Amino acid sequence: GEDVEQSLFLSVREGDSSVINCTYTDSSSTYLYWYKQEPGAGLQLLTYIFSNMDMKQDQRLTVLLNKKDKHLSLRIADTQTGDSAIYFCAESPHTSGTYKYIFGTGTRLKVLA
Amino acid sequence: GAVVSQHPSRVICKSGTSVKIECRSLDFQATTMFWYRQFPKQSLMLMATSNEGSKATYEQGVEKDKFLINHASLTLSTLTVTSAHPEDSSFYICSARDGQSSYNSPLHFGNGTRLTVT
Numbered sequence: 001g002e003d004v005e006q007s008l009f010l011s012v013r014e015g016d017s018s019v020i021n022c023t024y025t026d027s028s029s030t031y032l033y034w035y036k037q038e039p040g041a042g043l044q045l046l047t048y049i050f051s052n053m054d055m056k057q058d059q060r061l062t063v064l065l066n067k068k069d070k071h072l073s074l075r076i077a078d079t080q081t082g083d084s085a086i087y088f089c090a091e092s093p094h095t096s097g098t099y100k101y102i103f104g105t106g107t108r109l110k111v112l113a
Numbered sequence: 114g115a116v117v118s119q120h121p122s123r124v125i126c127k128s129g130t131s132v133k134i135e136c137r138s139l140d141f142q143a144t145t146m147f148w149y150r151q152f153p154k155q156s157l158m159l160m161a162t163s164n165e166g167s168k169a170t171y172e173q174g175v176e177k178d179k180f181l182i183n184h185a186s187l188t189l190s191t192l193t194v195t196s197a198h199p200e201d202s203s204f205y206i207c208s209a210r211d212g213q214s215s216y217n218s219p220l221h222f223g224n225g226t227r228l229t230v231t
Contacts, residue, residue, distance in 0.1 A: 033219060042119070042206050042222040043157075088156065100147070101208075101220060103157045 004091055004104035011110045018079045020107045022072040022089035029091040032065065033101070034074045037086045046074070046087075076109075084111045115141050117209050119223025126197055126230055134192045134226045136207030142187035143209035147220065148180075151204040160205075163190040187212065197230040204228075 005023045012018045024032065030051050035043040049056045049063045049072070056063045062075040072089055089104040116139040126132050136146055144165045149157040161182050162170040169182035179201075181193040190209075194201050204227050208220040 031219070035222075040225070040227065042117075042224040043208075045219050045221065048219055100159060100162065105156050 004089060004102050006087075006089060006104040006107045008105065009108050009110070011112060012079050013112050014079060014081055016079055018074075018076040018083070018109055018111075020074045020076075020087050020089075020109065022074075022104050024070050024072060024089065024091040024102075024104075026091055026093035026102075027067070027070065028094045030094070031092055032063075032072050033090040033092070034061075034063065034072075035088045035090060035103075037088065037106070039085075043088065079109075079111050081111045081113055084109055115209075115211055115221040117207065117221045117223040119207050119226055121226060122224060123227045124229070126228070128198055128230055129196055131193055131195045132197055132228060134194075134205055134207070134228075136190045136192070136209065136223050138188045138209045138211075138221075141209075141211040141213065143190075144187060144212040146184060146190040146207055146209045148182060148190075148192050149206045149208065151206060151225075153204075157206065160192075165190075194228065197228070199230045202228055202230045 031048050033048040034046045036046050037043050047058050047061050049065050060077045064073045086106045086108050088106045090101040092101050118137045120135045146163040148160045151157050159172050160175045163182045163184040165184045171177045184190040204225050206225040208222045
């Protein structure tokens with residue numbers, strides 16, 4: 001199947017770290033992506049990782065990739081109230097050469113002050 | 114960075130009318146744009162792939178006569194919801210990929226259009 005799974009909710013206290021997990025399905029995905037969606041808005045690209053990498057860090061964001069288990073995670077260090085949003089992972093399997101995205105179910109992150 | 118502008122951000126229309134949503138790439142040329150639909154508290158569902166100068170490719174279950182897509186230039190794709198009904202009420206989001214970049218470079222998204230059909 002083409003389901004990309006994420007846990008639906010995550011609640012953390014301000015200043016703590018958040019870890020959002022994602023399980024994808026297609027090993028042909030060259031890149032895997034993390035997007036953030038605030039209420040009523042479109043998607044903002046946060047970061048992405050090439051499939052031959054295990055880890056990528058970008059300021060407060062750290063992406064870990066376990067290709068064997070098809071598991072992707074996003075860690076947000078020092079989580080702030082402004083980080084409250086829905087986070088989507090996405091894979092882009094090479095299907096018919098179009099590299100369409102398949103999005104996860106989204107994780108709603110709530111940051112408590 | 115790459116900016117995708119989507120208009121209108123919100124529209125309310127009467128049942129039976131048609132609504133056009135525009136998606137523009139402001140600082141890059143997009144040979145391919147994607148149209149998504151998002152139901153409340155759900156993920157994005159790909160509706161169609163819009164290709165500049167050719168017919169759009171629709172996903173299974175999406176009515177091409179209901180959701181007309183036109184991609185007449187390298188910076189503009191439009192989605193027209195024809196004869197809208199209340200069940201078409203949803204959040205529609207477009208995305209685009211820079212045609213100068215790699216074929217699997219990240220997509221950039223518009224801010225979405227909230228359509229309400231009364």
